[in-house]
Amino acid sequence: MTTLLTPPAGRMRPPGGEGGLRQVLRHRYLLKLLVRRELRSRYKGSVLGLGWSYVRPGVHFAVYFFVVGLFLGMDRQVEHFPIFLFSGMVLVNLLTETLHAATRSVTGNAPLVRKVFLPRELFPTASLLVSLVHFVPGVLILSAGAVAYGWRPSFGALGAGLLGLAIVVLLGYGLGLLCAAVNVFFRDLEQAVDVSIMVVTWSVPMIYPWTHVREHAPGWLFEVYLANPLVSAVSLFQRAFWYPGTGGTFEFPPHLYARSAVALAVSVVALVVGRAVFARTQQRFGQEL
Amino acid sequence: MGPSIVVDSVSKHFTLRHARSLKEMSVRALRGQPLSDRFTALDQVSLTIHPGETVALMGLNGSGKSTLLKMISGVLQPDTGRVLVRGRVAGLIDVGAGLHPELTGRENVYLNGAILGMSEREIERKFDAIVDFSGVGRFLDDQVKFYSSGMFMRLAFSIAAHTEPDVFLIDEVLAVGDPPFREKCLARIRELRGQGRAMVIVAHDIKMLSRLCDRGVMMRQGRVVFDGPADQAGALWREDRQDRQARIVAGNG
Numbered sequence: 001m002t003t004l005l006t007p008p009a010g011r012m013r014p015p016g017g018e019g020g021l022r023q024v025l026r027h028r029y030l031l032k033l034l035v036r037r038e039l040r041s042r043y044k045g046s047v048l049g050l051g052w053s054y055v056r057p058g059v060h061f062a063v064y065f066f067v068v069g070l071f072l073g074m075d076r077q078v079e080h081f082p083i084f085l086f087s088g089m090v091l092v093n094l095l096t097e098t099l100h101a102a103t104r105s106v107t108g109n110a111p112l113v114r115k116v117f118l119p120r121e122l123f124p125t126a127s128l129l130v131s132l133v134h135f136v137p138g139v140l141i142l143s144a145g146a147v148a149y150g151w152r153p154s155f156g157a158l159g160a161g162l163l164g165l166a167i168v169v170l171l172g173y174g175l176g177l178l179c180a181a182v183n184v185f186f187r188d189l190e191q192a193v194d195v196s197i198m199v200v201t202w203s204v205p206m207i208y209p210w211t212h213v214r215e216h217a218p219g220w221l222f223e224v225y226l227a228n229p230l231v232s233a234v235s236l237f238q239r240a241f242w243y244p245g246t247g248g249t250f251e252f253p254p255h256l257y258a259r260s261a262v263a264l265a266v267s268v269v270a271l272v273v274g275r276a277v278f279a280r281t282q283q284r285f286g287q288e289l
Numbered sequence: 290m291g292p293s294i295v296v297d298s299v300s301k302h303f304t305l306r307h308a309r310s311l312k313e314m315s316v317r318a319l320r321g322q323p324l325s326d327r328f329t330a331l332d333q334v335s336l337t338i339h340p341g342e343t344v345a346l347m348g349l350n351g352s353g354k355s356t357l358l359k360m361i362s363g364v365l366q367p368d369t370g371r372v373l374v375r376g377r378v379a380g381l382i383d384v385g386a387g388l389h390p391e392l393t394g395r396e397n398v399y400l401n402g403a404i405l406g407m408s409e410r411e412i413e414r415k416f417d418a419i420v421d422f423s424g425v426g427r428f429l430d431d432q433v434k435f436y437s438s439g440m441f442m443r444l445a446f447s448i449a450a451h452t453e454p455d456v457f458l459i460d461e462v463l464a465v466g467d468p469p470f471r472e473k474c475l476a477r478i479r480e481l482r483g484q485g486r487a488m489v490i491v492a493h494d495i496k497m498l499s500r501l502c503d504r505g506v507m508m509r510q511g512r513v514v515f516d517g518p519a520d521q522a523g524a525l526w527r528e529d530r531q532d533r534q535a536r537i538v539a540g541n542g
Binding site: 011012013014015016027029030033034036037040041044045111112113114115116117118186187188283284286287288 | 291292295303306310311359360361362363364365366371372373374375378380386387389391392396399400403404405408409432
């Protein structure tokens with residue numbers, strides 16, 4: 001018994017297609033499975049499983065809290081220092097984890113990229129989503145901690161939080177696409193990205209308040225510092241989760257919301273550029289890997 | 290009814306890069322070694338394949354068969370010329386590339402099915418058939434890394450063989466498994482062939498290919514040198530093999 005196929009409908013097209021982020025939407029189901037594969041395989045065989053996604057930021061936090069907060073006395077300068085620290089940290093971790101994973105996402109899936117045509121944008125996108133999955137417990141702990149310190153949700157806080165998150169997600173996605181594509185051609189990039197990640201941790205007002213930079217850095221450097229979209233994003237997260245619980249004496253960087261709008265625009269540009277570079281270079285992934 | 294695959298005067302050059310890191314690059318530059326070499330993998334290849342045709346790509350290693358197959362699947366893009374396909378393309382190109390060792394067999398059926406272009410509903414519908422065909426049912430909930438290589442290949446083949454695409458590409462996979470499973474694979478391919486899809490097969494077994502395919506395309510150094518009945522193409526391929534064998538023997542003697 002053989003059933004004859006109806007002749008395939010549609011016009012002839014180049015195999016593979018043009019790629020682009022629209023393809024990612026069309027392959028939602030595969031994307032979901034790729035994210036699940038990433039999570040399953042990372043924690044498979046470990047007793048704690050996804051619990052490790054709590055342990056890692058937990059230890060990270062404890063180290064900074066004891067060393068910078070207690071030993072170096074930052075908690076005397078910043079009210080509710082643990083919340084201050086953690087609200088910046090969850091956001092910075094989201095970005096660094098996205099960049100770390102996205103940079104390796106295409107090269108790490110080399111056997112697939114070489115053999116089967118898939119929209120390659122799926123791989124960095126999956127990296128971003130995995131990082132977002134890890135971001136959720138961080139935010140839950142942060143909210144619980146903030147409530148313990150007298151924080152209550154408000155529209156202002158919510159808005160600032162969402163804006164900060166949007167900046168980091170767009171920026172991380174854009175840079176992630178860019179790095180994933182470039183890393184196919186220059187494997188040095190993944191090391192360079194890891195080194196930059198270390199710098200990022202200290203170049204945002206997460207462990208110290210931004211006022212320290214104003215006091216110590218020359219004027220032009222201070223302007224450069226404030227121009228970093230991440231500085232605005234971290235400040236927004238502090239505005240969302242830390243500031244409402246404090247006495248309200250803290251002064252945020254000048255023109256925070258105007259700078260945040262610029263930061264958001266910069267992140268959108270990063271995404272557009274990252275997407276364009278990825279789309280152009282992905283045609284050569286198959287032969288480079 | 291129009292063709293399923295059109296390959297229109299496609300050429301492909303490869304640049305073999307010897308260095309990938311800055312260190313390797315600078316070392317090579319200092320020594321005056323070239324950073325890359327170029328060679329031609331495909332040279333003005335044209336081919337039209339219609340629905341219902343089963344075509345064997347034949348030729349020695351390095352003649353461009355696999356490159357051509359990757360062009361049709363979209364993994365590689367031609368330098369010049371163009372490739373067009375109609376309908377869904379899926380391939381058995383190195384089965385197992387999509388299997389993840391840390392996931393269970395069951396999870397891999399879904400993941401690999403989706404990688405090969407099946408929708409969730411389609412995979413669910415075919416799930417039992419895939420598992421039956423592969424014969425790994427008992428180990429379905431074990432991680433694939435514990436599978437024997439035979440089981441691994443059987444599962445991978447089984448998923449791909451149930452994709453039912455309009456254009457089906459098969460590369461070097463018919464050597465998998467034990468003889469009974471191999472027979473089953475061939476039977477499955479014949480069944481798929483009978484349903485009017487276009488198939489392109491690369492394998493090393495000339496006799497099997499000649500029986501399975503109606504058309505043979507013989508390639509030498511990136512060029513199509515013969516396109517016609519599979520047994521004639523197979524005969525040319527045998528000559529090439531004997532030539533190469535003779536050269537090797539002469540070289541040693």
